[in-house]
Amino acid sequence: DSGVTQTPKHLITATGQRVTLRCSPRSGDLSVYWYQQSLDQGLQFLIQYYNGEERAKGNILERFSAQQFPDLHSELNLSSLELGDSALYFCASSVEQDNSPLHFGNGTRLTVT
Amino acid sequence: AQSVTQLDSQVPVFEEAPVELRCNYSSSVSVYLFWYVQYPNQGLQLLLKYLSGSTLVKGINGFEAEFNKSQTSFHLRKPSVHISDTAEYFCAVSGKAAGNKLTFGGGTRVLVKP
16 A cells, blocks of 8 residues: 555546546655556656645646645646546655655546547 | 656566566666556556666565666566566656656566466
8 A cells, every 4th residue: 555545546427527536645745746647648747746836747738737735635637528538547646855756546547438 | 858668568478487677768867767566456666766876776576677877778677477476567767856757668568477
């Protein structure tokens, strides 16, 4: 158990809809990362937050947004969903040191129909 | 920016045989290197990491990797695999100046056969 909790585990929704994915980082970790894993794109870094502030941005679409709350949990919001957004979305956390490893949650599997 | 290439998308191997998973990276800055494993229906778990020092790094579950700066490689090895090693393995790189933003390779699926 990595200590990172993601909910829900599975999500099925229709095109055009909006969903929110939630992540609780490991106790003591200040940094949260979101990754998207799909068959064609592999593991893609989306966005990073550190102690409530956006730290780095990767290949995140404008239809997607995220935030980290004062209690350090994070939410990833996906809107105007398309079929191609179907993927496994991972949250990871770290203590935010250059050499500290990432601890991954088990992911949320999103299926857009 | 960094990039990672895992040369084999799939590696079938018999139980108790050795396995080597190849990873090459490119970067304009000094890097940290990692191997993660993903078991079915689970998240990624850190196997080992190279930060500095000895180029031979030992990780969990009997895995080890060797950092070769001249060849920009970080190959993962295990001398004798078990059925339970069936999983997908990801090599990742992080620039030392870029914090923890990991760039992953495409993954290598290891299938251990009895």
